Amino acid sequence: MHDTAHSRLQRWEDRTELPLLAASLLFLAGYAVLVLADGTQGPWRDVGLLAVAVTWACFVLDYAVRLRLSRLRPLRFVRRHWLDTVVLVLPLLRPLRVVKVYAAVRRRHDQPRLSLHARVITYAGLSAALLGFAGALAVYQQERGAAGASIRTFGDAVWWACATLTTVGYGDVAPVTPLGRVIAAALMACGLALLGAVTGSFASWLLDVFGREGDDEAPGR
Template structure:
């Protein structure tokens, strides 16, 4: 079996596992007074997903012809397995959802940009809000203590507006902020590039007529 065939077979199960992880991760963050037994169960689900992603990575590395190059190209998969102790960074597991976007996107450049930008913006805001709330809500100096605060902060950060009325004070929260800033810059660049490409295409089409 080739690594490509394994990836195709594992794609849907990994997406379902990523969604299960999202639920297991989000419930304790949104409701800190969760039932202890339920919280234990959700923690077990989270670690089970980590084990599944670790097994998937090991299998893909075993099947790859050039393992070092494959690991470098799929650095995010390595990161989600290697950094399980940093709770907000566990959301890297949801990058499995991105794998299916390339197949579902339209074949045209405009269609791909639309799908990627919409998906990236939605995921960045929602997951960024969850991650920063998880990192911040128990800190005594935190000003991001509710999901509403976190969602507002994520929106202003990913759009590069940055009002400054809400900001992370913990180390993990600032790591999340840096990642969200980079995503925001990338989204702005993608939109600008797609508009410029569309305009150039229209100009060339008119000249060809």
């Protein structure tokens, strides 16, 4: 029974991976419209609100279906899938789901993993870009108009997000509001996680390549 539930859950996740990725991009686009079009006239805010509401409903539906397919009690499901729960509450963190892909790579020690490594590296790179964009939007929303803020424009927020994700930290612009600093701390942690996934997968891929080359050369010696 457990194996059947697990296989059903796995099939559902495989089928919904790309649609949920598209929904994540639509959610981010809607949120960007809400932040950047703040105070402007026209239907843009309504469009942004609709996109955010519809995509968030899709995330809730996916979570409910996976809870049902898992056949686990709600509290046990939440403990086992804590990252999915956090992402449901804060959809801007959906790029962090790359951690699950990276874990799948680490588990498959007895299977060819080159395609999986490439997938993790590509997904993590895109996720870092999306997460940086989302962080810039969130910080800009909190910092604009704040007393003593150095992040006055969205361009300032993007520059700050790039410096934070790459752990450079120039310090020329920084959030001053309490919530802005919380977002900054979360972005630092997320950036380290994504960079760790990229570097770890790339190093493991290089070891696989060199190991196969060594196996090919051994019989000829």
